[in-house]
Amino acid sequence: MTTSVEQVPDLGNAPQAAMAPVRRERRTLGSYLFMPVFLALVCAGLYLYVSTRELGSIEKRALTADTIGNAVWEHIQLAGVSTIFVVLIAIPLGVVMTRPFTRSFRGILLTLANIGQAVPTIGLLALLALGVLGFINVDIGFTAAIIGLVAYAVLPVLRNTIVGLGQVDENILEAGRGMGISKFGVLRRIELPLAVPIILAGVRTALVINVGTATLAAYINAGGLGSIIVAGLTTNRFTIQLTGAVLTAVLALLIDYLAGIAEDVLRPKGL
């Protein structure tokens, strides 16, 4: 194991002592380096494999540096933009849904989020492309793909926001209010910071989901690495399929790795 988990012994001050188990993960340099090195090796291996194959005209067209670079960039945009929208929608929604005044329609909102994830993304993309959802009239392509991805990935972030805010000890909130902090102040200074680790875990899940699901965008002219995979499948060319699939996996692992670092950095001190 390259990760060292260190129990924090100095729980001197009262608010921290009142909280659920506290631990801090400090990763060693080696553990930070492992994933990028591993992924670089995978890419190098893929390059070596492909370059030793005898490539036909179809492979040569589908596997140019240009096509692959474009596909990777499109894929990052799809996953990135959709996750930004997921965060902008799901976290405020999660906050609102944990406030007492929303109790009456909380169920409906959660059901909607569940439907978003339950509906198969490929079906939703097709519906968007067909203009069946008349009220959202979007052009086929990037916008439609983003809508499909956002609908699919809202649930994990929303759920984690609700759980993260819900697990904050009632006594701390009471103490905060007792000290004269406003409702909004309690939310901003106590609840949200304490919920950040769980919310971030949800965002990380959403990111990885989006990298995977974005491969389906190839079917509606939104490009991405999916178009390489689909090209390989429809022309029965293993080398193309392998390239698309391995690059998607590498991208997902890389983004998960970066999100992990972001988690370490963004986690409030002392948690």
Add this chain to the structure above:
Amino acid sequence: MATTRKMRTAAAMGAALALLVSGCGEDEAGGGGGDGGDLDGAELTVGAKEFTESKVLAQITAQALANAGATVDESSLSGSATVREALESDEIDMYWEYTGTGWVNILGNETTDLPEDLYGAVAEADEANGIAWLPNAPMNNTYAIAVNSAFAEENSLTTISDAATFIQENAAEGTICAASEFLNRDDGLPGLQTTYGMEFSEVVELDLGLVFTQLGDTCNFGEVFSTDGRIVSNDLTVLEDDMEFFLPYNAALTLSQETLDEYPAIADIMAPISEALTDEVITALNSAVDNDGETEEDVATQFLEDNGFLE
């Protein structure tokens, strides 16, 4: 291989009918042997690929053979992607294959070294595998470029050459919707553009099913298969491939040589039926299934009856 009672009855009725009309049946040299239907006592299995057209063709064949006295196993009519393997391993006796598929996918040739007589070349080469190809039907289920009929009329487009000229003059309107396979194959878009010396202004990559709905909306031109029933329902016009770029995909019944040697009557029964299967006819049959929700079985019966193949 459980034969359903229904099928047995049908076969019996077919045999009885064949007896009644035996005056019309040709005298087969070394045929089925019985003096009733030409295929009395024959037990045959007809396979199909997993899409509508192949299943319709299989139904037509199965019913025609049953009509001639054969007992046809219904279990394989629902279609599968591994039908060629099934034929080679004698799990089925026959299915409809396309000449282009035979040349490229089965025999492993390139699309560039196309023989003059594709059917002849494929049939001859496949003999080595013990597979016989009956003469192909006129229907040709190949790639095609389609446009909205109104758009075609407005700009007087009838051939792909017309389209090439149109795109040269109206660069912004040369958008094409196509599925991934067409965009990547040598005998798809790359070769098409070279042959006709044109370049579509924008390529929109879609799932094949979405091409039909986006034609006229996202793009003016679309890749389709020439006998697809949705050409009818979406009121599309197929542009003629005047430079004969696309590989011919004529349908032909393929069967093991053994089966054909045992029941040579199959070739005679299928010849007139195959001849009647033109692009228009098969497109209409596909449309009846895909658009009107009829079963392949009913559509096949209707076709055989209308053309007098079911006496």
